[in-house]
Amino acid sequence: MSTVIVSPVVQEILDLIGIFAFGLSGALLAVRKRFDAVGIAVLAEVTALGGGVLRDVVIGAVPPVAFTDMGYFVTPLVAAALTYFWHPRLARINRFVLIFDAFGLGVFCVAGTIKALNYGMHPLPAAALGVMTAIGGGALRDVLAGEVPALLHPESEIYAVPALLGSALVAGLAALHLLNPVTSGLAALIAVTVRLLALRFGWRAPLARGVGSGDGEG
Amino acid sequence: MSTVIVSPVVQEILDLIGIFAFGLSGALLAVRKRFDAVGIAVLAEVTALGGGVLRDVVIGAVPPVAFTDMGYFVTPLVAAALTYFWHPRLARINRFVLIFDAFGLGVFCVAGTIKALNYGMHPLPAAALGVMTAIGGGALRDVLAGEVPALLHPESEIYAVPALLGSALVAGLAALHLLNPVTSGLAALIAVTVRLLALRFGWRAPLARGVGSGDGEG
Amino acid sequence: MSTVIVSPVVQEILDLIGIFAFGLSGALLAVRKRFDAVGIAVLAEVTALGGGVLRDVVIGAVPPVAFTDMGYFVTPLVAAALTYFWHPRLARINRFVLIFDAFGLGVFCVAGTIKALNYGMHPLPAAALGVMTAIGGGALRDVLAGEVPALLHPESEIYAVPALLGSALVAGLAALHLLNPVTSGLAALIAVTVRLLALRFGWRAPLARGVGSGDGEG
Structure with a gap:
């Protein structure tokens, strides 16, 4: 199985764009x-590098690439x-930052899954690590800032689901020996697209059955 | 020193019951x-696997068993x-979940300590890692949910203390070369029993000397 | 490059004083x-050992020294x-604890950077790990206690900056092949001094441009 989803240089540029968006x-x-x-x-x-550091520590790829x-x-x-x-100018272009961030989400879930596969993980846990790579930094960001991670509650559009989709696609492609730069690029693109559609149309994950969304927390 | 506290199959079943209870x-x-x-x-x-992942990362057993x-x-x-x-039905049988959870606490503190001993740790830090295995997932759960970990404050019945008891018993038994499936099973049983008694009789850890339990936080 | 900044015995005593202060x-x-x-x-x-455990896990020095x-x-x-x-008596000598803590900050940022260098890290990430060693335990402490880490917000005197100064000095000295017990001791002393001066004169880090410090969070 190849470690490359695109040429190393393009890969690094994509990574850095994602890191930059997460950093913003x-x-x-x-x-x-x-x-x-x-x-x-x-x-x-923490936001930009946290997810990748968690992944690298879990798979034993230390020191993590964020430190090297x-x-x-x-x-x-x-x-x-x-x-x-x-x-103030960045806040006005907040929508723009969200698009960047969606891009980072797609790149990271795919790159994280591939790295885990390259370290010998089975497809399902590799996909889980891909998701962790993509959402871990944002979760750490929210915890440090004293907020409940946005991905857990229904006030934010789905975030983990597009990452899971991209990671699962990569894991499935790997299991079918169909993982290559083109297919993994497509997986990332699908994750990005679903996230952008979720933002556009306000897609949210459902609450547990019988839990109304209107009443207070109690 | 044996890595087995009971037969591997029974061990895995016990583990999975604990994981299921923590997951609930x-x-x-x-x-x-x-x-x-x-x-x-x-x-x-996170609740079910967090403690074990923390332990495995600390002792260098990567990728953690939760991912393999x-x-x-x-x-x-x-x-x-x-x-x-x-x-709604589960919430009504909340008491039942607490009993399951006590069971998971006992299994995890013993299994965590034994794994740390098998990785060459000295008895005292091995016991600390056993406690971390048992209470780590719940602490992560509470932090992610925006709450102060239940085990830190006096509104909840003692939780870390029964885990510490089970872990310390295992570490002591190992130091005396008395660790075997029967004795470690007994250690787990003692931890479970103390936790259940704590729930039944409302045992809590004391506040610092001179800190009244009645007045506000200030 | 030497792993010793002072004799091992003196080093351990310094470490333990820092750990004691952080524990307090x-x-x-x-x-x-x-x-x-x-x-x-x-x-x-967690406060006393968290920073060192994070560093050791990141550089692959497992099990961390805190457990051995x-x-x-x-x-x-x-x-x-x-x-x-x-x-109550300790709270009255809170100022005294802050001085101890400044001492721990200085020792940890220097010792953390040196350990990372010894594990083959480049100077800049080694300095980052030195800072993480010094501030990580306190950040974990605050998160567990349900507070936003003091080092992030402007109500507390600068804490990460003196640690960064000490770590950067060590990294720079290493790059210039000038790292030895005397120079690294000086780096620690400078970090301690800057922290004490910050406490004495209320030095704080600036808010982002245009963010007033007087109005509420909104």
């Missing part, structure tokens, strides 16, 4: 919570600096 | 917090699905 | 939150016991 989302939340410059930098780093590739480490700081100086 | 407790909290279907599944997985044994991974999803459809 | 800060927060005896012990352990060296494990329990019995 962390930094913007930090500004909204009125954290200071340190808080902005820390939340950018300078580009991975510096990119969130760039996002933090941009946010520090121009956050 | 995570899923039920998710419903109570009005999380959506994704939140229910994620909280079930399909039964471990799928069981919490079954608990999540049951909760999704029949949570 | 965790235990005191637990008392303030009205946690029970278990909560006090858990928070002392008895002194590391027992010291926070001593801090917890002292706090349990004499917390």
Whole structure:
């Protein structure tokens, strides 16, 4: 099974775009919570790199790539600096950040699943690790900021589901020996598209049967 | 020193019962917090597998068994699905879930300590890892749900103490070369019994000297 | 490059003083939150050892030293016991605890960076790991206690910045082949001094441009 979904250079560029988008989302939340410059930098780093670090620690790929590739480490700081100086403008283009973020979600769920497969994991847990790569950083961001992770509650559009879709596609393709740059690129594209459609049309995951969405938490 | 506390098959069945109970407790909290279907599944997985994953990462047993044994991974999803459809009935038998959970606590503190001993840890840190195995998933569950972990504050009956008792017994038995399936089974039984007695009689850990339990937090 | 910044015995004594101070800060927060005896012990352990465990897991130094060296494990329990019995007196000498804690910050950022360098990390990520060693335990403490980590928001004096300064100095010295017991001791001293000055003069990190510090969070 190939470790490449696209050429290494293109892969790294895609990765860095995803990291940059995730870094922006962390930094913007930090500004909204009125954290200071340190808080902005820390939340950018944790959001952008947290998911990949969790994956690498779990599969034993230590030190994680976030600590060995300078580009991975510096990119969130760039996002933090941009946010520090121009956050009102960034907040206005929040929709734009969400699109970037959807892109990161698609790249990370696919790349995370492939890395786990390359470390010898079976398809199902590899897909789970792909999802963890894609959603782990955002969950850490929310916990550090004192909020319940957005992916758990029904006020936000589905986020884990598109990641699960992309990861499951990659795992299925690998099981069928059909994983190659083109098919894995398609898997990422499908994940991105579903996330963007969810944002556009307000798709949410259902509450448990019998739990109304209108009444208070109680 | 033997890695077996009972036959492997019985061990796995015990493990899965514990995982199922922990999964139920995570899923039920998710419903109570009005999380959506994704939140229910994620909280079930994290509660059931979090403690074991933490232990495995700390002792270097990667990838953790939760990611290599399909039964471990799928069981919490079954608990999540049951909760999704029949949570009002499950909530009514909450007492029943607490008994299951006590059982999981006993199995996990003993199995966690034995695994750490098998990885060459000294008895005291092995016991600490056994406690972490037993209480880690529940602590992660509470943090993700935006609550202070139940085991830290005095509104809940003692939870870490029975786990510590079971783990310390196993570590002591190992140091005395008396660890075998019977004695470790007894250690688990003692932990379960103490937890059930704590629930029955409302045993709580004391507050620090001079801190009244009646007045507000201030 | 030498792994020793001072003689091993002196190093261990410095480490244990830092661990003790961090343990006190965790235990005191637990008392303030009205946690029970278990909560006090858990928070002392997590605060004192969390940063080092995170670092060791990331660089692959497992099991972490916190689980193999008895002194590391027992010291926070001593801090917890002292706090349990004499917390009103300790709270009165809170200033004293902050000085201890500054000392721990300095020792940990330097020792963490050196350990990461010894595991073959490049200077910049090694410095990041040094900072993580110094601030990770406190961040875990705050999250478990249900608070936003103090280092993120502007109500607390700068904490990560002195750690970053000490870590960056060590990384720079290593890159210039100037790292030795004297220079690394100086780096620790500079970190401690900056933290103490920040406490004395109320130095804080700036908010993002245009975010007033006076109005509410909204």
